Amino acid sequence: MYRAPRGTTDILPAEQAYWAHVQQRAAEVCRLYGYERIDTPAFEDYGLFARTDAEGTDLVEKEMYVFEDRGGQKLALRAENTAPVCRAYVEHGLFNLSQPVRLYYIGPTFRYERPQAGRFRQHHQFGCEALGDASPILDVEVIELAIRFLESLGLTGLSVLLNSIGCRQCQPAYVEVLRQHYQGFSADVCSDCRVRMVRNPLRLLDCKESACKRIVATAPHIADYLCPECKDHFREVQEQLQVLGIPFALNHTLVRGLDYYTRTVFEILPQRQGSQSAIVGGGRYDGLIEQIGGKPTPAVGFAMGLERVILNIKEQGLDVPIPPGPRVYIAHVGTPARQTAISLARRLRDAGVGVLASTGTKSFKAQLRQANSLGVRHTIILGDNEVEAGTAVVRDMARNEQSTLLQDALLEHLARAVEYSPDSASP
RNA sequence: GUGAGCGUAGCCUAGUGGUUAAGGCGCCAGGUUGUGGCCCUGGAGAUCGUGGGUUCAACUCCCACCGUUCACCCCA
Numbered sequence: 001m002y003r004a005p006r007g008t009t010d011i012l013p014a015e016q017a018y019w020a021h022v023q024q025r026a027a028e029v030c031r032l033y034g035y036e037r038i039d040t041p042a043f044e045d046y047g048l049f050a051r052t053d054a055e056g057t058d059l060v061e062k063e064m065y066v067f068e069d070r071g072g073q074k075l076a077l078r079a080e081n082t083a084p085v086c087r088a089y090v091e092h093g094l095f096n097l098s099q100p101v102r103l104y105y106i107g108p109t110f111r112y113e114r115p116q117a118g119r120f121r122q123h124h125q126f127g128c129e130a131l132g133d134a135s136p137i138l139d140v141e142v143i144e145l146a147i148r149f150l151e152s153l154g155l156t157g158l159s160v161l162l163n164s165i166g167c168r169q170c171q172p173a174y175v176e177v178l179r180q181h182y183q184g185f186s187a188d189v190c191s192d193c194r195v196r197m198v199r200n201p202l203r204l205l206d207c208k209e210s211a212c213k214r215i216v217a218t219a220p221h222i223a224d225y226l227c228p229e230c231k232d233h234f235r236e237v238q239e240q241l242q243v244l245g246i247p248f249a250l251n252h253t254l255v256r257g258l259d260y261y262t263r264t265v266f267e268i269l270p271q272r273q274g275s276q277s278a279i280v281g282g283g284r285y286d287g288l289i290e291q292i293g294g295k296p297t298p299a300v301g302f303a304m305g306l307e308r309v310i311l312n313i314k315e316q317g318l319d320v321p322i323p324p325g326p327r328v329y330i331a332h333v334g335t336p337a338r339q340t341a342i343s344l345a346r347r348l349r350d351a352g353v354g355v356l357a358s359t360g361t362k363s364f365k366a367q368l369r370q371a372n373s374l375g376v377r378h379t380i381i382l383g384d385n386e387v388e389a390g391t392a393v394v395r396d397m398a399r400n401e402q403s404t405l406l407q408d409a410l411l412e413h414l415a416r417a418v419e420y421s422p423d424s425a426s427p
Numbered sequence: 428g429u430g431a432g433c434g435u436a437g438c439c440u441a442g443u444g445g446u447u448a449a450g451g452c453g454c455c456a457g458g459u460u461g462u463g464g465c466c467c468u469g470g471a472g473a474u475c476g477u478g479g480g481u482u483c484a485a486c487u488c489c490c491a492c493c494g495u496u497c498a499c500c501c502c503a
Contacts, residue, residue, distance in 0.1 A: 001476095003493095003494075006493090006494070006495090029501090062428075062500095062501085063501070063502085079502095080502090080503085109503080111501090111502075111503095113500090113501070113502080114428080114429095114499095114500085114501095115495080116494090116496080116497070116498080117496080117497070117498095118503080119501090119502075119503085123503070124503090125503060127503085172500085192500085206451070208500090209500080257501065257502060259501090267503095278502075278503065279503065280503070281502075281503060282503095291497090303503055304503055305502085306501030306503085307503085308503060310497085310501090331461095331462085331463095334461095335462060362455095362456095363428095363456080363457090364461050364462070365456095365457090365461085365463080366455085366456080366463095367462090367463090368462050368463040368464095369462095369463055369464085371463065372463040372464050373464085379462085379463080381439085381461075381462075383461055384461090385461085391493090393461095393462090395462075395463085397463070397464085400463090400464095
């Protein structure tokens with residue numbers, strides 16, 4: 001017996017309402033901000049990720065699906081979408097468009113991790129990227145967009161965490177100060193942090209070990225070491241957020257895992273917080289496009305995990321619209337009626353009416369039962385009598401009424417009755 | 428990769444060493460002559476995650492593997 005591979009799931013019809021809703025909302029919010037959709041391949045040249053997501057990070061070394069194709073090329077399933085979008089930006093000369101270029105994507109993303117709540121080996125990300133403009137207005141724009149999206153789903157109790165990690169100029173100076181701070185505690189530091197001190201000092205601030213947390217508590221804040229340009233940028237981001245009335249909390253230990261980030265970094269946390277709680281992560285990455293062979297190009301964006309978004313929709317008990325199913329069921333008995341049923345179904349569908357016709361393998365009673373469980377509004381009944389007379393019985397399932405009409409009149413009768421059917425509830 | 432909990436029909440659950448593994452939901456079929464929802468009756472559906480082991484006897488105890496859940500790591 002085959003099963004879906006570990007960390008993957010089938011999205012069955014019963015779940016589709018959530019996905020359709022979330023994707024429609026995302027597209028709608030992006031339209032409001034002028035972000036256009038881009039779809040990049042599910043896999044890329046391995047080097048694209050290895051170079052940009054920082055060699056030495058777990059993401060690249062342990063969590064990526066890496067494989068060789070038959071031609072011997074080393075490829076990787078995309079573990080995130082920012083680098084691919086930047087690759088497309090450079091490859092297709094999108095820098096020739098009016099800047100900034102605003103893009104969004106929705107699609108599967110792959111990470112070889114141990115599955116957990118809100119974490120899957122194949123999950124789906126929705127993200128936005130604004131490329132080609134360094135203005136702090138854009139940093140705020142993407143944060144606002146993300147918040148608006150989540151709020152449009154009805155989610156409440158969201159919080160924004162914000163920090164700046166500086167740029168190529170000022171970050172190294174801070175890192176030096178941070179190293180010096182840690183030198184006094186080298187005996188107390190955990191083994192992971194010993195490695196971090198050398199390879200990725202900023203991530204020292206992220207350590208959850210209690211001993212390390214104490215050291216972090218007294219560590220210098222990067223915000224105090226930013227260069228004048230980064231300081232201005234950070235200040236403007238905060239000011240703009242305030243102007244828009246978006247609450248946020250500064251968090252000097254927020255540094256993010258991917259190495260390409262510069263200046264602004266942020267996360268959005270939901271009401272209920274578990275270990276995998278962050279639903280949105282993002283920031284500015286002014287050096288990335290240059291790293292993959294483009295001209296120096298500032299950019300900012302975010303990504304969010306849709307599984308986590310849906311998890312929160314369910315936890316908060318929010319309604320999602322249920323796409324309408326067929327509104328008419330055709331029950332029939334006898335061979336002549338079967339033919340009539342099939343052509344009638346065709347004519348109704350031509351008129352835009354959703355129809356489910358019985359296959360005729362069930363008893364008449366069972367057909368009615370099926371019509372009922374499907375929740376159709378009307379059932380058309382065809383037997384020998386109706387076929388002979390060119391009529392059909394139309395039964396209104398909810399009102400428990402039925403009448404006999406000519407088949408031609410029936411079409412119009414139903415088309416009118418079925419036209420509007422607002423429908424919204426939890427599936 | 429590390430640690431812990433859990434795996435009984437499609438779903439939820441009972442059964443904790445001993446005759447044909449029980450119930451609910453769902454599914455299928457009936458409850459007379461062409462009419463659903465409620466109700467009643469019946470039926471199908473489980474090698475009790477897989478493979479070893481202990482025992483006269485294992486769904487029940489032990490081990491391994493697989494899956495799953497939660498946490499660590501990492502990250503959306």
